Amino acid sequence: MEALFSKKVCLTPTEIEQRLKSVSIQPTMQRISICRYVLCEADHPTAEEVKEWVDSRSFKMSLATVYNTLNILVSVGLLREFKFSCLGKSVYDSNIVDHYHFFDVKNGKFHDIDPSLLSLSSQLPAEFQVDKTDILLTGNLIH
Structure with a gap:
């Protein structure tokens, strides 16, 4: 995947x-x-x-x-x-489709991540309306 x-x-x-x-x-x-x-x-x-x-x-x-x-x-x-x-x-970012980011601290590069690959279940109360989500993961890309 x-x-x-x-x-x-x-x-x-x-x-x-x-x-x-x-x-x-x-x-x-x-x-x-x-x-x-x-x-x-x-x-x-x-x-x-x-x-x-x-x-x-x-x-x-x-x-x-x-x-x-x-x-x-x-x-x-x-x-x-x-x-x-x-x-x-x-x-x-020219990728204007909703997505997440992974920042490789070793080489300073950003990578786009398909949001369907992250399982983020949110049990927010009904009065919370989410308009936008920005998620940044940081770490090292293992080659």
Whole structure:
């Protein structure tokens, strides 16, 4: 049984542009470049990692531009933002399907976990309505 999921499929610049337009975002070169990384290549990157990748492959942009673009992508549902205390900063996830995370403390990598693999039975009182669950498991991935 495979616990990890969400294999990345690379989008063309035209597909990225169409995806941005579909959520009423103006597809600028900066936004397309950032999307190329976070939607196609990166796995739970920080804003600083996004900036480093974009700067090395296209053109330089400010960290503020990166944060603003990431925040826009989160607000329209193309990305999810997670603030994990083990990092002390946010990571961005293009897997917007409900899932859990495993953080490998040895190599500093996040892995998506299918929630059906964890048996979490909750006997909450009826007045509790759960809208969202964020679960982070930490440990070492044994290869």
